[in-house]
Amino acid sequence: MADMPAATQRARVRVPLSFADGYRVDAELVTFHGLTDGAEHVAVILGEPAGPGAVPLVRLHSECLTGDVFGSARCDCGPQLREAVERIADRGGVLLYLRQEGRGIGLYNKLDAYALQDQGLDTYEANAALGLPEDDRDYTAAAQMLRALGITELDLLSNNPDKAAQLDGLGITVHDRVPTGVFTTAHNVRYLRAKVLQTQHTLALGELTDLTAG
Template sequence: MNADLALARAVDDLRRGLAIRVTDGDAALHVLAAELAQPETLAALEVEARADLLLTPERAATLHITNQRAAAGARAVFVTRMPWHDLVASIATADPADDLAVPFKGPFPTRAPGRHGRAGEAALALLKRAALLPAAFVVADCAPAPDMLVADAAAALAWRRAPRLRVVSRARLPLAGAEDCQVVAFRPDDGGPEHLALVIGAIGDVPLVRLHSACLTGDVLGSLKCDCGFQLRAAVAAIAAEGGILLYLQQEGRGIGLMNKLRAYALQDQGFDTVDANLRLGFEAEERDFDLASAMLCALGVARIRLLTNNPAKTDAMEAQGIAIAERVPLVLPANPHNAAYLATKRKRQGHQL
């Protein structure tokens, strides 16, 4: 089985609540997604030893354990579960939904990652790829089950760094306000979600380009909590006026997935801003992979663009992948009472030039 196929199947097993094995040389971890664990699946994992709880440093910081020597600087934090740390308490540790309602019942003793550090980091990367909470029950160096999928840690950590895409379809797609439009559908070779390019009008040598991350709540349902739907429609109109490309990237919620984005919304209802909500969930503030966009542009034969964005991180990402930015074109829209705080957070904490 090639590496991409093994990783894709490992992600699928994690999403179905099955345990996988992540290896790094002679070090190995058996990994079970915390949010999907059941009494019987946890018991099967713990045949040889009691499972640790694997967390990201972002979630560990919320638990106030990153100042401990064993966890400091680690990209994977191993919490040694105490006798009272049963399935319910462990899932509550991983899931911040009730952090305010149910105070933490620490302490949370940690162990140094040691030779399992890279396997733990890879396990968290696979959980993120599966759009699950990045937290897991893990047991180190136990005998593998015959049907357990094995994922290589180095391959998992490199998975997002070299996207390989191929065009699977092109078709005319007249849009409201942009009737001269062609849709180009891309499929990654690694089994990830498909992405779209909307080629509008005559694109010229230096087209106007927008990188738009999918937002079902804003783009489709008309949510007022964000500016995504408004930006999508404004971008289509701006590109239609002069010709260009809109890249529609399936990276919901800044790359954390729809279910986790809705979890973040629930945390925002508790008073946390969009950045702190993501961190409490165990994610980084930004999880999107803009290398996908540069790969799509290269496939379309585009090497120099005018980038329609307020986000300097997109400009930096495109330039780092060899796409020349002739100009950054702002896309600033008025706030409403429901997204004003969200826009302020993007400006103050994420550097958006609004």
């Protein structure tokens, strides 16, 4: 297991959440001291555990301003966030909202990559053309957050095998990787196909029909 300093809880606050489709749920937001990357990541605690020893459902959700806030159809981040909140609330668990815009490259670089995608490159080719990694995310801070919350075993709500692999390497036991839904639009189908082909996301290629935006 990688050497990892301990983080501690900084503050906890109850926040009622409300989504555009009318779904509402109460959450507890937790902030932290001592995260290795110094970013302001937040844990969103949802629902109640099924009982003593129950394994929580956890999602590591990387911040996406364009998708989460503005409803961009170029990715599936907004729908995944909405789905994750309800599924975790129903079962009991935590959503870690990680400040890792653009798979860790930042907002401006992500928008530069979008411009290259408009010229025909896929999401990973665009990053490479900018001299940036395909995925620059490190989940050490996520593991710190989980340990600070007393979570060392979980089911992971994700299509991304790298998240499970990194958590396992950081001493967090992932019992099961639970797939998210497939949220396809005419604007994101090439993006989703690239995730399957380049980084082995568990999305059924048959569901990603050719919905090209023209």
